[in-house]
Amino acid sequence: MELTPDLQEDFDIVVRRNPGEAEFHQAVREVLESLGPVVSKRPEYGEMGIIPRICEPNKQIIFKVNWQDDRGRVHTNRGFRVQFNSALGPYKGGLRFHPSVYLGIIKFLGFEQIFKNALTGMPIGGGKGGSDFDPKGKSDNEIMRFCQSFMTELAGHIGHDIDVPAGDIGVGTREIGYMFGQYKKLTGRYESGVLTGKGLDWGGSRARTEATGYGTVFFAEEMLKLTGESFDGKKVVVSGSGNVALYALEKVNQLGGTVVAMSDSSGYIVDEKGIDLAQMQELKETRRGRIGEYAEANASARFVPQGMIWDVPCEIALPCATQNELNIGGARALIANGCTLVAEGANMPSTPDAIRAFRANDVRFAPGKAANAGGVATSALEMQQNASRDSWSFEHTEERLHDIMVGIHERCWATAEEYGAPGDYVLGANIAGFIRMADTMMALGVI
Incomplete structure (x- = not known):
C-alpha cells in the first residue's frame, strides 16, 4: 500500500x-x-x-552480559531494553531470550507494544527487551547465572513506576524468578510490581500464564459472533507449542473446537482426533521435549519434519510461534483449503504479502497488536494486585481478561467502520491505538 x-x-x-x-x-x-x-x-x-x-524510542539500552557455564567457561551475550513510549504509563513489555535477538527485533516488538498496550485501555506504556542468549540445552544453574547477570545490568533502569518487564519467548516463570531474586538482592526491596509473570506464591496473577492464548481465542470468538458462528465443531491449526499455543489449545477445546495441528522448530504434528492438551503440556512444560515425541506416543498423530503447518486444512488458523512465520505461500495454502479466519497469537507472525492475500480473499484477519493483547493486559492486572497487596481468583481474573478482549474487539471494529473500512481489523487496531497515544502525547506537551 x-x-x-x-x-x-x-x-x-x-x-x-x-x-x-x-x-x-x-x-x-x-x-x-x-x-x-x-x-x-x-x-x-x-x-x-x-x-x-x-x-x-525514548531510550535504547544495550549492555554486556557475562556468565559462567557448568564447566567454568565464561560466555558473553548482549542484553537489550528499549523503552519506547511512556505517555500512558510505565514502560511495559516482555523480555525475549533467543539467539535471533538483536536491536531491530527488540525495536519492532517495542513499537508493536505501544499500540497493543494502548488498545487494552490500561495505564501502561510500551517497551521490550531481551538477549541473544539461548536457554535451550542449558541447565537450571546456567540459566540462573545468566538471569542474575542480566538483571545486574538491567536493574538500574527499571522499577514499578518506571519500566515493568515480563516474559516472552525463552522467558517463563523460572527465568522471572531468578531475575526477581537478583533484583531483590540488589535493591534490598521487595518490589513485587517490578516484574510480571511471577509465581503465584510471590506476587503472580492467576490466569497470567494462560492469558495470551486465552485472549487470542476470546478475540477470535468475537469475530465469529459477528456472523453467528462459534468455535463449536471448527478445525483449528495452532502454530507453535509454547505458552501461547498451549493455552490457545486449551481455550479452543473449552469452546468446542478441535486443534488438529501444532508445531515447533523441528516440524509439526497432525492429529485429526484433536491434540491432547495434557500430553502436550507434559511434553513441553515438564520434559521440554520435541514435538515429534507426541506422534511417537499417539497412533492417531503423524509428525512432519519438513514443510509448513499451514498446509494442514482448517477453518481457523492461530499463528502463535514467532514473527514472519506465515508467508504468502502459507496464506495461499490456508485460503485454498477453506480457512476463513486468522487471529495472530504471536507478534507480527504474518508477512505483509500474506496479510494482503487474506484481505483480498475475504479471510477475516486479526493482527497481533489486538488479538494477542491479553497477555500484557493481564500483566497490568498483576500490577494492580501487587500495588494493592491483593490476589484475585482465577475466575475473576479470566473474567476481567475476557472483558478487556471484548473491549479491544469493539474498539477495532468501531474504528474501522468510522474510517470507512468495516471489518478491517488491521486499520481499526492501528488507528484506535494511535489516537489514544497521540491525544495523550498532545496533552502532555513537547517533552
Whole structure:
C-alpha cells in the first residue's frame, strides 16, 4: 500500500536512522499504511510531530552480559531494553531470550507494544527487551547465572513506576524468578510490581500464564459472533507449542473446537482426533521435549519434519510461534483449503504479502497488536494486585481478561467502520491505538 507523501517522508527517516533493522521497518510501515485518513483529518498531529516522536524510542539500552557455564567457561551475550513510549504509563513489555535477538527485533516488538498496550485501555506504556542468549540445552544453574547477570545490568533502569518487564519467548516463570531474586538482592526491596509473570506464591496473577492464548481465542470468538458462528465443531491449526499455543489449545477445546495441528522448530504434528492438551503440556512444560515425541506416543498423530503447518486444512488458523512465520505461500495454502479466519497469537507472525492475500480473499484477519493483547493486559492486572497487596481468583481474573478482549474487539471494529473500512481489523487496531497515544502525547506537551 502506498504511503502519503508526508508519511513516506516519516518512514524514510525511520529507515535512514535505523539501518539494517528489517523487522522494525516492517512494523512501522504496517502502522503508517493505516494512518493516512487520520493525519488528513487531524492536521495537528503533523504540526506536533507525533508520528516521528512515536517512531523514535525514548531510550535504547544495550549492555554486556557475562556468565559462567557448568564447566567454568565464561560466555558473553548482549542484553537489550528499549523503552519506547511512556505517555500512558510505565514502560511495559516482555523480555525475549533467543539467539535471533538483536536491536531491530527488540525495536519492532517495542513499537508493536505501544499500540497493543494502548488498545487494552490500561495505564501502561510500551517497551521490550531481551538477549541473544539461548536457554535451550542449558541447565537450571546456567540459566540462573545468566538471569542474575542480566538483571545486574538491567536493574538500574527499571522499577514499578518506571519500566515493568515480563516474559516472552525463552522467558517463563523460572527465568522471572531468578531475575526477581537478583533484583531483590540488589535493591534490598521487595518490589513485587517490578516484574510480571511471577509465581503465584510471590506476587503472580492467576490466569497470567494462560492469558495470551486465552485472549487470542476470546478475540477470535468475537469475530465469529459477528456472523453467528462459534468455535463449536471448527478445525483449528495452532502454530507453535509454547505458552501461547498451549493455552490457545486449551481455550479452543473449552469452546468446542478441535486443534488438529501444532508445531515447533523441528516440524509439526497432525492429529485429526484433536491434540491432547495434557500430553502436550507434559511434553513441553515438564520434559521440554520435541514435538515429534507426541506422534511417537499417539497412533492417531503423524509428525512432519519438513514443510509448513499451514498446509494442514482448517477453518481457523492461530499463528502463535514467532514473527514472519506465515508467508504468502502459507496464506495461499490456508485460503485454498477453506480457512476463513486468522487471529495472530504471536507478534507480527504474518508477512505483509500474506496479510494482503487474506484481505483480498475475504479471510477475516486479526493482527497481533489486538488479538494477542491479553497477555500484557493481564500483566497490568498483576500490577494492580501487587500495588494493592491483593490476589484475585482465577475466575475473576479470566473474567476481567475476557472483558478487556471484548473491549479491544469493539474498539477495532468501531474504528474501522468510522474510517470507512468495516471489518478491517488491521486499520481499526492501528488507528484506535494511535489516537489514544497521540491525544495523550498532545496533552502532555513537547517533552
